[in-house]
Amino acid sequence: MPSALKHMLFIVAPLLAVFAVLPGVYQNHLLLFNFVIFLILAQGVNIIYGFTGYLPFGYVGFFGAGAYGFAILVMHYQAPAVVAVLVAGLVGVALGLLLTPLLRLSGAYFAIANLAASLAVLHFVANPALENITRGPYGVSLTGTFNPTLAYTAALVVLALTLGAVVFLKNSRFGLALQAVREDAVSASMAGVNVVRMRVIAWLVSALVAGLAGGVYAWYVSVFYPDNVFSGEFSIFAIVFALFGGVASICGPIVGVILLYGIYNLIGFTTPQYFQLIYGLLIMGLVLFLPAGLVSLATRRGWHVP
Amino acid sequence: MSPDTAPILNVAKLTKRFGGFYALDGLSFHVAAGEILGLVGPNGSGKTTAINVISGLYAPDGGEVVLDGGSIGGVASHRLVHRGINRTFQIPKPFLSLTVRQNIEVALAYGRAAVAPPDMAALLDEYRLTDVADRPAADLNNAQQKMLDLVRALATRPRLLLLDELAAGLNPAELDWIAERIKALARSGVAIIVVEHLMGFIEHITDRVIVMNAGKEIFEGKLAVAVQVPQVIEVFLGGEHAA
Ligand SMILES: Nc1ncnc2c1ncn2[C@@H]1O[C@H](COP(=O)(O)OP(=O)(O)O)[C@@H](O)[C@H]1O
Ligand SMILES: [Mg+2]
Numbered sequence: 001m002p003s004a005l006k007h008m009l010f011i012v013a014p015l016l017a018v019f020a021v022l023p024g025v026y027q028n029h030l031l032l033f034n035f036v037i038f039l040i041l042a043q044g045v046n047i048i049y050g051f052t053g054y055l056p057f058g059y060v061g062f063f064g065a066g067a068y069g070f071a072i073l074v075m076h077y078q079a080p081a082v083v084a085v086l087v088a089g090l091v092g093v094a095l096g097l098l099l100t101p102l103l104r105l106s107g108a109y110f111a112i113a114n115l116a117a118s119l120a121v122l123h124f125v126a127n128p129a130l131e132n133i134t135r136g137p138y139g140v141s142l143t144g145t146f147n148p149t150l151a152y153t154a155a156l157v158v159l160a161l162t163l164g165a166v167v168f169l170k171n172s173r174f175g176l177a178l179q180a181v182r183e184d185a186v187s188a189s190m191a192g193v194n195v196v197r198m199r200v201i202a203w204l205v206s207a208l209v210a211g212l213a214g215g216v217y218a219w220y221v222s223v224f225y226p227d228n229v230f231s232g233e234f235s236i237f238a239i240v241f242a243l244f245g246g247v248a249s250i251c252g253p254i255v256g257v258i259l260l261y262g263i264y265n266l267i268g269f270t271t272p273q274y275f276q277l278i279y280g281l282l283i284m285g286l287v288l289f290l291p292a293g294l295v296s297l298a299t300r301r302g303w304h305v306p
Numbered sequence: 307m308s309p310d311t312a313p314i315l316n317v318a319k320l321t322k323r324f325g326g327f328y329a330l331d332g333l334s335f336h337v338a339a340g341e342i343l344g345l346v347g348p349n350g351s352g353k354t355t356a357i358n359v360i361s362g363l364y365a366p367d368g369g370e371v372v373l374d375g376g377s378i379g380g381v382a383s384h385r386l387v388h389r390g391i392n393r394t395f396q397i398p399k400p401f402l403s404l405t406v407r408q409n410i411e412v413a414l415a416y417g418r419a420a421v422a423p424p425d426m427a428a429l430l431d432e433y434r435l436t437d438v439a440d441r442p443a444a445d446l447n448n449a450q451q452k453m454l455d456l457v458r459a460l461a462t463r464p465r466l467l468l469l470d471e472l473a474a475g476l477n478p479a480e481l482d483w484i485a486e487r488i489k490a491l492a493r494s495g496v497a498i499i500v501v502e503h504l505m506g507f508i509e510h511i512t513d514r515v516i517v518m519n520a521g522k523e524i525f526e527g528k529l530a531v532a533v534q535v536p537q538v539i540e541v542f543l544g545g546e547h548a549a
Pocket of ligand 1: 348352
Protein backbone atom coordinates (compact mmCIF):
# COMPACT_ATOMS: atom_id res chain seq x y z
CA MET A 1 0.00 0.00 0.00
CA PRO A 2 1.40 3.45 -0.83
CA SER A 3 2.22 5.29 2.37
CA ALA A 4 -0.02 8.27 1.53
CA LEU A 5 -3.01 5.91 1.44
CA LYS A 6 -1.87 4.31 4.68
CA HIS A 7 -1.68 7.71 6.35
CA MET A 8 -5.16 8.60 5.14
CA LEU A 9 -6.63 5.28 6.27
CA PHE A 10 -4.93 4.89 9.62
CA ILE A 11 -4.50 8.46 10.84
CA VAL A 12 -6.80 10.87 9.04
CA ALA A 13 -9.91 8.70 8.69
CA PRO A 14 -10.02 7.49 12.33
CA LEU A 15 -9.45 11.01 13.65
CA LEU A 16 -12.28 12.40 11.53
CA ALA A 17 -14.54 9.51 12.47
CA VAL A 18 -13.96 10.11 16.17
CA PHE A 19 -14.76 13.80 15.89
CA ALA A 20 -17.80 13.05 13.72
CA VAL A 21 -19.21 10.69 16.36
CA LEU A 22 -18.27 12.56 19.53
CA PRO A 23 -21.00 15.25 19.41
CA GLY A 24 -23.56 12.45 19.74
CA VAL A 25 -22.09 11.23 23.02
CA TYR A 26 -20.48 14.29 24.56
CA GLN A 27 -22.46 17.37 25.52
CA ASN A 28 -19.87 20.13 25.36
CA HIS A 29 -20.03 20.79 21.64
CA LEU A 30 -18.19 24.09 21.85
CA LEU A 31 -15.21 22.28 23.35
CA LEU A 32 -15.24 19.70 20.56
CA PHE A 33 -15.46 22.48 18.00
CA ASN A 34 -12.49 24.23 19.57
CA PHE A 35 -10.54 20.99 19.40
CA VAL A 36 -11.24 20.77 15.68
CA ILE A 37 -10.25 24.41 15.16
CA PHE A 38 -6.95 23.87 16.97
CA LEU A 39 -6.31 20.66 15.02
CA ILE A 40 -6.68 22.72 11.85
CA LEU A 41 -4.56 25.63 13.06
CA ALA A 42 -1.80 23.40 14.45
CA GLN A 43 -1.56 21.64 11.08
CA GLY A 44 -1.54 25.03 9.36
CA VAL A 45 1.44 25.98 11.52
CA ASN A 46 2.96 22.61 10.67
CA ILE A 47 2.74 23.37 6.95
CA ILE A 48 4.54 26.70 7.20
CA TYR A 49 6.86 26.06 10.14
CA GLY A 50 7.45 22.32 9.92
CA PHE A 51 8.06 22.28 6.21
CA THR A 52 9.74 25.66 5.63
CA GLY A 53 11.04 26.87 9.00
CA TYR A 54 9.11 30.15 9.11
CA LEU A 55 7.59 30.62 12.58
CA PRO A 56 4.26 32.42 12.08
CA PHE A 57 3.84 34.34 15.33
CA GLY A 58 1.02 36.32 13.76
CA TYR A 59 -0.77 33.31 12.35
CA VAL A 60 -4.02 34.53 13.89
CA GLY A 61 -4.02 37.39 11.36
CA PHE A 62 -5.22 34.99 8.66
CA PHE A 63 -7.74 33.45 11.03
CA GLY A 64 -9.24 36.80 12.02
CA ALA A 65 -9.20 38.05 8.43
CA GLY A 66 -11.07 34.88 7.43
CA ALA A 67 -13.62 35.39 10.19
CA TYR A 68 -14.24 38.96 9.04
CA GLY A 69 -14.31 37.88 5.40
CA PHE A 70 -17.11 35.51 6.38
CA ALA A 71 -18.92 38.21 8.36
CA ILE A 72 -18.75 40.79 5.60
CA LEU A 73 -20.08 38.39 3.01
CA VAL A 74 -22.94 37.36 5.24
CA MET A 75 -23.77 40.88 6.49
CA HIS A 76 -23.49 42.81 3.24
CA TYR A 77 -24.13 40.24 0.54
CA GLN A 78 -26.41 37.80 2.36
CA ALA A 79 -24.14 35.04 1.03
CA PRO A 80 -24.84 31.44 2.05
CA ALA A 81 -22.53 30.32 4.83
CA VAL A 82 -20.65 27.79 2.69
CA VAL A 83 -19.83 30.43 0.09
CA ALA A 84 -18.76 32.81 2.84
CA VAL A 85 -16.39 30.17 4.25
CA LEU A 86 -14.76 29.74 0.85
CA VAL A 87 -14.36 33.50 0.57
CA ALA A 88 -12.86 33.49 4.07
CA GLY A 89 -10.19 31.11 2.73
CA LEU A 90 -9.55 33.45 -0.19
CA VAL A 91 -9.26 36.42 2.17
CA GLY A 92 -6.59 34.45 4.03
CA VAL A 93 -4.76 33.83 0.75
CA ALA A 94 -5.07 37.49 -0.26
CA LEU A 95 -3.56 38.59 3.05
CA GLY A 96 -0.86 35.96 2.57
CA LEU A 97 -0.04 37.40 -0.86
CA LEU A 98 0.12 40.89 0.61
CA LEU A 99 2.58 39.64 3.23
CA THR A 100 4.85 37.60 0.92
CA PRO A 101 7.62 40.24 1.24
CA LEU A 102 7.97 39.06 4.86
CA LEU A 103 9.43 35.81 3.52
CA ARG A 104 12.62 37.75 2.79
CA LEU A 105 13.17 37.90 6.54
CA SER A 106 14.21 34.90 8.54
CA GLY A 107 14.21 33.59 12.08
CA ALA A 108 13.04 35.94 14.82
CA TYR A 109 12.75 38.85 12.36
CA PHE A 110 10.14 37.01 10.38
CA ALA A 111 8.26 35.97 13.54
CA ILE A 112 8.16 39.54 14.86
CA ALA A 113 7.20 41.09 11.52
CA ASN A 114 4.41 38.52 11.17
CA LEU A 115 3.17 39.36 14.67
CA ALA A 116 3.20 43.07 13.82
CA ALA A 117 1.29 42.37 10.61
CA SER A 118 -1.44 40.52 12.48
CA LEU A 119 -1.79 43.43 14.91
CA ALA A 120 -2.01 45.81 11.98
CA VAL A 121 -4.85 43.78 10.49
CA LEU A 122 -6.60 43.72 13.87
CA HIS A 123 -6.43 47.49 14.22
CA PHE A 124 -7.48 47.99 10.64
CA VAL A 125 -10.58 45.83 11.12
CA ALA A 126 -11.37 47.33 14.53
CA ASN A 127 -11.05 50.90 13.28
CA PRO A 128 -14.28 52.79 14.15
CA ALA A 129 -14.01 54.58 10.79
CA LEU A 130 -14.80 51.25 9.12
CA GLU A 131 -17.93 50.74 11.15
CA ASN A 132 -20.06 50.58 8.02
CA ILE A 133 -18.06 47.66 6.69
CA THR A 134 -16.67 45.69 9.66
CA ARG A 135 -18.72 47.20 12.52
CA GLY A 136 -15.32 48.33 13.84
CA PRO A 137 -14.76 47.61 17.52
CA TYR A 138 -18.43 46.91 18.15
CA GLY A 139 -18.31 43.35 16.87
CA VAL A 140 -20.56 41.46 14.52
CA SER A 141 -23.69 39.42 15.04
CA LEU A 142 -24.58 36.93 12.31
CA THR A 143 -27.79 35.41 13.54
CA GLY A 144 -28.97 34.71 9.97
CA THR A 145 -26.46 31.94 9.37
CA PHE A 146 -26.40 30.57 12.92
CA ASN A 147 -26.22 26.78 12.63
CA PRO A 148 -23.64 25.13 14.93
CA THR A 149 -24.29 21.63 13.61
CA LEU A 150 -23.54 22.55 10.01
CA ALA A 151 -20.65 24.76 11.07
CA TYR A 152 -19.15 21.84 12.99
CA THR A 153 -19.44 19.64 9.91
CA ALA A 154 -17.78 22.35 7.84
CA ALA A 155 -14.95 22.44 10.39
CA LEU A 156 -14.47 18.70 9.92
CA VAL A 157 -14.33 19.17 6.15
CA VAL A 158 -11.67 21.87 6.53
CA LEU A 159 -9.76 19.59 8.89
CA ALA A 160 -9.96 16.77 6.34
CA LEU A 161 -8.60 19.04 3.59
CA THR A 162 -5.81 20.32 5.84
CA LEU A 163 -4.78 16.83 6.87
CA GLY A 164 -4.89 15.80 3.22
CA ALA A 165 -2.48 18.62 2.43
CA VAL A 166 -0.11 17.52 5.19
CA VAL A 167 -0.27 13.88 4.06
CA PHE A 168 0.61 15.09 0.57
CA LEU A 169 3.57 17.09 1.88
CA LYS A 170 4.75 14.12 3.92
CA ASN A 171 4.64 11.76 0.93
CA SER A 172 5.51 13.84 -2.10
CA ARG A 173 8.62 15.15 -3.77
CA PHE A 174 7.10 18.58 -3.31
CA GLY A 175 7.10 18.16 0.48
CA LEU A 176 10.61 16.75 0.37
CA ALA A 177 11.79 19.76 -1.63
CA LEU A 178 10.14 22.08 0.91
CA GLN A 179 12.05 20.37 3.71
CA ALA A 180 15.22 20.72 1.67
CA VAL A 181 14.56 24.47 1.42
CA ARG A 182 14.05 24.60 5.20
CA GLU A 183 17.34 22.78 5.80
CA ASP A 184 19.46 24.80 3.40
CA ALA A 185 18.00 27.18 0.84
CA VAL A 186 21.25 27.55 -1.10
CA SER A 187 21.71 23.81 -1.46
CA ALA A 188 18.05 23.43 -2.40
CA SER A 189 18.53 25.85 -5.26
CA MET A 190 21.55 23.80 -6.36
CA ALA A 191 19.24 20.78 -6.42
CA GLY A 192 17.19 22.73 -8.97
CA VAL A 193 14.45 23.82 -6.56
CA ASN A 194 12.85 27.24 -7.10
CA VAL A 195 13.21 28.33 -3.48
CA VAL A 196 11.10 31.48 -3.64
CA ARG A 197 8.20 29.76 -5.34
CA MET A 198 8.19 26.86 -2.87
CA ARG A 199 8.14 29.19 0.12
CA VAL A 200 5.34 31.29 -1.32
CA ILE A 201 3.22 28.20 -2.05
CA ALA A 202 3.62 26.83 1.49
CA TRP A 203 2.90 30.25 2.94
CA LEU A 204 -0.29 30.67 0.91
CA VAL A 205 -1.50 27.16 1.71
CA SER A 206 -1.08 27.78 5.42
CA ALA A 207 -2.83 31.15 5.02
CA LEU A 208 -5.69 29.43 3.19
CA VAL A 209 -6.03 26.89 6.00
CA ALA A 210 -6.23 29.61 8.68
CA GLY A 211 -8.63 31.70 6.57
CA LEU A 212 -10.99 28.76 6.16
CA ALA A 213 -10.74 27.98 9.88
CA GLY A 214 -11.58 31.63 10.65
CA GLY A 215 -14.62 31.49 8.38
CA VAL A 216 -15.89 28.31 10.01
CA TYR A 217 -15.26 29.81 13.44
CA ALA A 218 -17.29 32.92 12.58
CA TRP A 219 -20.07 30.70 11.33
CA TYR A 220 -20.08 28.66 14.53
CA VAL A 221 -19.90 31.43 17.11
CA SER A 222 -21.87 33.97 15.03
CA VAL A 223 -21.25 36.79 17.52
CA PHE A 224 -17.71 38.07 18.00
CA TYR A 225 -15.47 41.08 18.42
CA PRO A 226 -12.16 41.86 16.73
CA ASP A 227 -10.32 40.99 19.94
CA ASN A 228 -11.87 37.51 19.92
CA VAL A 229 -10.87 36.40 16.46
CA PHE A 230 -7.52 38.22 16.44
CA SER A 231 -6.58 36.98 19.91
CA GLY A 232 -2.88 36.15 20.12
CA GLU A 233 -3.87 32.98 21.96
CA PHE A 234 -4.79 31.35 18.68
CA SER A 235 -1.25 31.83 17.33
CA ILE A 236 0.44 30.85 20.56
CA PHE A 237 -1.68 27.77 21.16
CA ALA A 238 -1.44 26.54 17.58
CA ILE A 239 2.35 26.97 17.65
CA VAL A 240 2.79 25.38 21.08
CA PHE A 241 0.58 22.40 20.21
CA ALA A 242 2.37 21.82 16.91
CA LEU A 243 5.84 22.14 18.45
CA PHE A 244 4.95 20.00 21.45
CA GLY A 245 3.83 17.11 19.27
CA GLY A 246 6.59 17.61 16.72
CA VAL A 247 6.41 19.36 13.36
CA ALA A 248 7.11 18.02 9.87
CA SER A 249 5.03 14.99 10.80
CA ILE A 250 1.34 14.20 10.46
CA CYS A 251 0.82 12.83 13.96
CA GLY A 252 2.88 15.33 15.96
CA PRO A 253 0.47 18.28 15.83
CA ILE A 254 -2.52 15.96 16.35
CA VAL A 255 -0.99 14.46 19.47
CA GLY A 256 0.02 17.93 20.62
CA VAL A 257 -3.51 19.32 20.36
CA ILE A 258 -5.19 16.33 21.97
CA LEU A 259 -2.79 16.14 24.91
CA LEU A 260 -2.08 19.80 25.59
CA TYR A 261 -5.49 21.21 24.82
CA GLY A 262 -6.96 18.30 26.76
CA ILE A 263 -4.78 19.07 29.78
CA TYR A 264 -5.53 22.75 29.37
CA ASN A 265 -9.24 22.13 29.66
CA LEU A 266 -8.86 19.58 32.41
CA ILE A 267 -6.85 21.95 34.60
CA GLY A 268 -9.17 24.77 33.66
CA PHE A 269 -12.18 22.85 34.93
CA THR A 270 -10.72 21.29 38.06
CA THR A 271 -8.21 23.76 39.46
CA PRO A 272 -8.64 27.04 37.60
CA GLN A 273 -6.62 28.90 40.24
CA TYR A 274 -3.40 26.98 39.40
CA PHE A 275 -4.14 26.65 35.79
CA GLN A 276 -1.79 29.29 34.28
CA LEU A 277 1.03 28.20 36.55
CA ILE A 278 0.77 24.48 35.84
CA TYR A 279 0.31 25.02 32.16
CA GLY A 280 3.25 27.39 31.94
CA LEU A 281 5.55 25.02 33.84
CA LEU A 282 4.45 22.12 31.66
CA ILE A 283 5.29 23.98 28.47
CA MET A 284 8.64 25.20 29.82
CA GLY A 285 9.56 21.66 30.77
CA LEU A 286 8.69 20.37 27.36
CA VAL A 287 10.65 23.03 25.53
CA LEU A 288 13.68 22.37 27.74
CA PHE A 289 13.63 18.58 27.65
CA LEU A 290 11.89 17.77 24.37
CA PRO A 291 12.70 20.58 21.96
CA ALA A 292 11.91 18.47 18.89
CA GLY A 293 8.52 17.43 20.20
CA LEU A 294 6.99 14.21 21.40
CA VAL A 295 7.52 12.37 18.13
CA SER A 296 11.27 12.78 18.63
CA LEU A 297 11.00 10.32 21.54
CA ALA A 298 10.20 7.68 18.94
CA THR A 299 12.40 8.87 16.08
CA ARG A 300 15.40 8.97 18.43
CA ARG A 301 14.89 5.25 18.95
CA GLY A 302 14.86 4.79 15.22
CA TRP A 303 11.12 4.26 14.99
CA HIS A 304 9.51 5.94 12.06
CA VAL A 305 6.60 8.21 12.94
CA PRO A 306 4.42 9.45 10.08
CA MET B 307 39.01 27.88 -32.51
CA SER B 308 37.32 24.75 -33.87
CA PRO B 309 33.65 24.20 -32.91
CA ASP B 310 34.29 21.20 -30.67
CA THR B 311 36.72 23.13 -28.50
CA ALA B 312 34.48 26.20 -28.31
CA PRO B 313 34.31 27.03 -24.58
CA ILE B 314 31.16 26.05 -22.74
CA LEU B 315 31.88 28.83 -20.25
CA ASN B 316 33.45 32.18 -20.87
CA VAL B 317 34.14 34.57 -18.02
CA ALA B 318 35.14 38.09 -19.09
CA LYS B 319 36.29 41.01 -16.90
CA LEU B 320 34.15 39.74 -14.04
CA THR B 321 33.89 41.97 -10.96
CA LYS B 322 32.19 41.33 -7.64
CA ARG B 323 32.23 43.85 -4.82
CA PHE B 324 31.49 43.40 -1.13
CA GLY B 325 31.06 46.94 0.14
CA GLY B 326 34.07 48.74 -1.25
CA PHE B 327 36.17 45.60 -1.49
CA TYR B 328 36.64 43.94 -4.88
CA ALA B 329 36.60 40.16 -4.32
CA LEU B 330 36.66 39.76 -8.10
CA ASP B 331 38.43 42.48 -10.01
CA GLY B 332 38.31 41.81 -13.73
CA LEU B 333 38.63 38.02 -13.79
CA SER B 334 38.69 36.41 -17.26
CA PHE B 335 39.02 32.75 -18.30
CA HIS B 336 37.23 30.03 -20.21
CA VAL B 337 36.72 26.29 -19.98
CA ALA B 338 35.72 23.76 -22.66
CA ALA B 339 33.65 20.59 -22.52
CA GLY B 340 35.68 17.64 -21.27
CA GLU B 341 38.39 19.90 -19.88
CA ILE B 342 39.58 20.02 -16.28
CA LEU B 343 40.63 23.53 -15.36
CA GLY B 344 42.42 24.19 -12.08
CA LEU B 345 41.68 27.41 -10.22
CA VAL B 346 44.45 28.10 -7.74
CA GLY B 347 45.56 31.05 -5.66
CA PRO B 348 46.14 32.05 -2.07
CA ASN B 349 43.33 32.22 0.47
CA GLY B 350 41.08 35.18 -0.17
CA SER B 351 42.06 35.52 -3.83
CA GLY B 352 38.44 35.12 -4.92
CA LYS B 353 38.19 31.47 -6.04
CA THR B 354 35.05 30.68 -4.07
CA THR B 355 33.54 34.01 -5.04
CA ALA B 356 34.13 33.18 -8.71
CA ILE B 357 32.28 29.88 -8.23
CA ASN B 358 29.49 31.64 -6.35
CA VAL B 359 28.97 34.12 -9.17
CA ILE B 360 29.13 31.48 -11.91
CA SER B 361 26.61 29.29 -10.06
CA GLY B 362 24.21 32.20 -9.57
CA LEU B 363 24.57 32.71 -5.82
CA TYR B 364 25.69 36.29 -6.39
CA ALA B 365 24.95 38.58 -9.30
CA PRO B 366 28.13 40.04 -10.80
CA ASP B 367 28.77 43.77 -10.43
CA GLY B 368 30.46 43.97 -13.80
CA GLY B 369 31.77 41.87 -16.65
CA GLU B 370 30.16 38.84 -18.21
CA VAL B 371 29.54 35.17 -17.56
CA VAL B 372 28.63 33.41 -20.81
CA LEU B 373 27.32 29.86 -20.98
CA ASP B 374 26.97 28.28 -24.46
CA GLY B 375 27.19 31.75 -25.98
CA GLY B 376 24.42 33.26 -23.80
CA SER B 377 24.96 35.66 -20.92
CA ILE B 378 23.94 34.18 -17.54
CA GLY B 379 25.19 36.83 -15.09
CA GLY B 380 22.55 37.31 -12.36
CA VAL B 381 20.36 34.37 -13.44
CA ALA B 382 18.90 32.48 -10.44
CA SER B 383 20.78 29.37 -9.30
CA HIS B 384 18.00 26.86 -9.90
CA ARG B 385 17.67 28.07 -13.50
CA LEU B 386 21.41 27.64 -14.01
CA VAL B 387 21.15 24.13 -12.57
CA HIS B 388 18.48 23.39 -15.17
CA ARG B 389 20.83 24.76 -17.82
CA GLY B 390 23.61 22.43 -16.78
CA ILE B 391 25.73 24.14 -14.13
CA ASN B 392 26.31 22.60 -10.73
CA ARG B 393 28.83 22.74 -7.93
CA THR B 394 30.02 21.50 -4.56
CA PHE B 395 30.70 23.69 -1.53
CA GLN B 396 34.01 24.25 0.23
CA ILE B 397 32.15 23.44 3.45
CA PRO B 398 29.66 20.78 2.37
CA LYS B 399 26.01 21.78 2.64
CA PRO B 400 23.77 18.71 2.73
CA PHE B 401 20.17 18.74 3.98
CA LEU B 402 21.19 17.59 7.44
CA SER B 403 17.94 16.16 8.79
CA LEU B 404 17.06 14.36 5.54
CA THR B 405 18.48 10.95 4.79
CA VAL B 406 21.25 10.59 2.23
CA ARG B 407 18.76 9.04 -0.15
CA GLN B 408 16.28 11.91 0.31
CA ASN B 409 19.10 14.42 -0.26
CA ILE B 410 19.70 12.86 -3.65
CA GLU B 411 15.99 12.40 -4.41
CA VAL B 412 15.43 16.15 -4.27
CA ALA B 413 18.07 16.75 -6.92
CA LEU B 414 16.86 13.86 -9.07
CA ALA B 415 13.29 15.21 -8.93
CA TYR B 416 14.01 18.91 -9.38
CA GLY B 417 17.28 18.97 -11.32
CA ARG B 418 15.62 18.55 -14.74
CA ALA B 419 18.59 16.62 -16.03
CA ALA B 420 18.83 17.22 -19.78
CA VAL B 421 19.36 13.55 -20.48
CA ALA B 422 17.78 10.87 -18.27
CA PRO B 423 18.74 11.51 -14.64
CA PRO B 424 21.28 9.05 -13.28
CA ASP B 425 20.32 6.03 -11.25
CA MET B 426 20.14 6.44 -7.46
CA ALA B 427 21.65 3.06 -6.64
CA ALA B 428 24.51 3.58 -9.07
CA LEU B 429 25.28 7.04 -7.64
CA LEU B 430 25.25 5.75 -4.07
CA ASP B 431 27.49 2.90 -5.03
CA GLU B 432 29.96 4.91 -7.11
CA TYR B 433 30.47 7.47 -4.36
CA ARG B 434 30.54 4.96 -1.50
CA LEU B 435 27.34 6.07 0.19
CA THR B 436 25.30 2.87 -0.06
CA ASP B 437 25.92 1.86 3.55
CA VAL B 438 24.71 5.18 4.88
CA ALA B 439 21.91 5.71 2.36
CA ASP B 440 19.14 5.67 4.94
CA ARG B 441 20.91 7.65 7.65
CA PRO B 442 20.39 11.38 8.13
CA ALA B 443 23.08 13.38 6.38
CA ALA B 444 24.02 14.84 9.79
CA ASP B 445 25.49 11.42 10.69
CA LEU B 446 28.03 11.50 7.85
CA ASN B 447 31.68 12.42 8.33
CA ASN B 448 33.14 15.36 6.45
CA ALA B 449 34.46 13.31 3.53
CA GLN B 450 31.11 11.58 3.11
CA GLN B 451 29.28 14.90 3.23
CA LYS B 452 31.57 16.14 0.47
CA MET B 453 30.70 13.11 -1.61
CA LEU B 454 27.01 13.75 -0.97
CA ASP B 455 27.47 17.33 -2.18
CA LEU B 456 29.06 15.93 -5.33
CA VAL B 457 26.36 13.31 -5.84
CA ARG B 458 23.63 15.93 -5.43
CA ALA B 459 25.34 17.94 -8.17
CA LEU B 460 25.75 14.91 -10.42
CA ALA B 461 22.09 13.94 -9.99
CA THR B 462 21.22 17.03 -12.06
CA ARG B 463 23.57 15.87 -14.88
CA PRO B 464 25.70 19.01 -15.06
CA ARG B 465 27.70 19.88 -18.17
CA LEU B 466 29.76 22.34 -16.15
CA LEU B 467 30.83 21.21 -12.69
CA LEU B 468 32.50 23.50 -10.17
CA LEU B 469 34.38 21.72 -7.37
CA ASP B 470 35.38 23.93 -4.44
CA GLU B 471 38.12 22.20 -2.44
CA LEU B 472 36.50 18.82 -2.79
CA ALA B 473 39.76 16.98 -2.06
CA ALA B 474 40.77 18.91 1.05
CA GLY B 475 40.73 16.60 4.06
CA LEU B 476 40.71 13.34 2.09
CA ASN B 477 43.37 10.72 2.83
CA PRO B 478 45.85 9.70 0.08
CA ALA B 479 43.87 6.62 -0.98
CA GLU B 480 40.66 8.65 -1.20
CA LEU B 481 42.54 11.34 -3.14
CA ASP B 482 43.62 8.84 -5.81
CA TRP B 483 40.14 7.46 -6.00
CA ILE B 484 38.39 10.83 -6.34
CA ALA B 485 40.99 11.98 -8.88
CA GLU B 486 40.06 9.04 -11.09
CA ARG B 487 36.35 9.79 -10.69
CA ILE B 488 36.85 13.43 -11.69
CA LYS B 489 38.88 12.40 -14.71
CA ALA B 490 36.20 9.92 -15.74
CA LEU B 491 33.57 12.67 -15.51
CA ALA B 492 35.66 14.88 -17.76
CA ARG B 493 36.10 12.03 -20.26
CA SER B 494 32.31 11.78 -20.42
CA GLY B 495 32.29 15.39 -21.63
CA VAL B 496 31.71 17.39 -18.45
CA ALA B 497 33.66 20.65 -18.18
CA ILE B 498 35.15 20.78 -14.68
CA ILE B 499 36.65 23.63 -12.70
CA VAL B 500 38.65 22.43 -9.72
CA VAL B 501 39.61 24.73 -6.86
CA GLU B 502 42.28 23.07 -4.76
CA HIS B 503 45.28 23.83 -2.62
CA LEU B 504 46.97 20.44 -3.03
CA MET B 505 49.36 21.11 -5.91
CA GLY B 506 50.08 17.42 -6.49
CA PHE B 507 46.41 16.77 -6.96
CA ILE B 508 46.04 19.75 -9.32
CA GLU B 509 49.10 18.64 -11.29
CA HIS B 510 47.68 15.14 -11.57
CA ILE B 511 44.18 15.93 -12.84
CA THR B 512 44.15 19.31 -14.58
CA ASP B 513 44.82 20.12 -18.20
CA ARG B 514 45.39 23.78 -17.48
CA VAL B 515 45.37 26.13 -14.49
CA ILE B 516 44.39 29.72 -13.80
CA VAL B 517 46.37 31.31 -11.00
CA MET B 518 44.36 33.99 -9.21
CA ASN B 519 45.47 36.80 -6.98
CA ALA B 520 43.36 39.62 -5.56
CA GLY B 521 40.37 38.83 -7.72
CA LYS B 522 42.05 38.47 -11.11
CA GLU B 523 44.04 35.91 -13.05
CA ILE B 524 47.79 36.40 -13.09
CA PHE B 525 48.66 33.27 -15.03
CA GLU B 526 46.99 30.86 -17.42
CA GLY B 527 48.58 27.64 -18.67
CA LYS B 528 50.26 24.48 -17.40
CA LEU B 529 50.92 24.21 -13.70
CA ALA B 530 54.49 23.10 -14.39
CA VAL B 531 55.08 26.43 -16.13
CA ALA B 532 53.18 28.43 -13.52
CA VAL B 533 55.50 27.40 -10.71
CA GLN B 534 58.42 28.98 -12.58
CA VAL B 535 56.77 32.35 -13.08
CA PRO B 536 58.23 34.83 -10.55
CA GLN B 537 54.92 36.64 -10.04
CA VAL B 538 53.17 33.36 -9.20
CA ILE B 539 55.93 32.30 -6.80
CA GLU B 540 55.79 35.64 -5.06
CA VAL B 541 51.99 35.48 -4.64
CA PHE B 542 52.16 32.03 -3.13
CA LEU B 543 55.09 32.77 -0.84
CA GLY B 544 53.52 36.11 0.12
CA GLY B 545 50.27 34.31 0.80
CA GLU B 546 52.06 31.74 2.97
CA HIS B 547 53.80 34.40 5.00
CA ALA B 548 50.68 36.46 5.41
CA ALA B 549 48.66 33.43 6.50
N1 LIG C 1 29.72 37.25 1.30
C1 LIG C 1 30.83 37.96 1.49
N2 LIG C 1 30.79 39.15 2.11
C2 LIG C 1 31.90 39.88 2.29
N3 LIG C 1 33.11 39.52 1.89
C3 LIG C 1 33.23 38.34 1.25
C4 LIG C 1 32.12 37.49 1.02
N4 LIG C 1 32.52 36.39 0.36
C5 LIG C 1 33.85 36.52 0.19
N5 LIG C 1 34.28 37.69 0.72
C6 LIG C 1 35.64 38.19 0.71
O1 LIG C 1 36.11 38.09 -0.60
C7 LIG C 1 37.46 37.68 -0.63
C8 LIG C 1 37.59 36.44 -1.48
O2 LIG C 1 37.02 35.35 -0.76
P1 LIG C 1 36.93 33.90 -1.40
O3 LIG C 1 36.33 34.01 -2.76
O4 LIG C 1 36.22 33.06 -0.41
O5 LIG C 1 38.45 33.48 -1.51
P2 LIG C 1 39.10 32.05 -1.75
O6 LIG C 1 38.02 31.07 -2.03
O7 LIG C 1 40.03 32.26 -2.91
O8 LIG C 1 39.85 31.73 -0.51
C9 LIG C 1 37.87 37.45 0.81
O9 LIG C 1 38.55 38.60 1.26
C10 LIG C 1 36.57 37.32 1.53
O10 LIG C 1 36.67 37.76 2.85
MG1 LIG D 1 37.42 29.37 -0.99
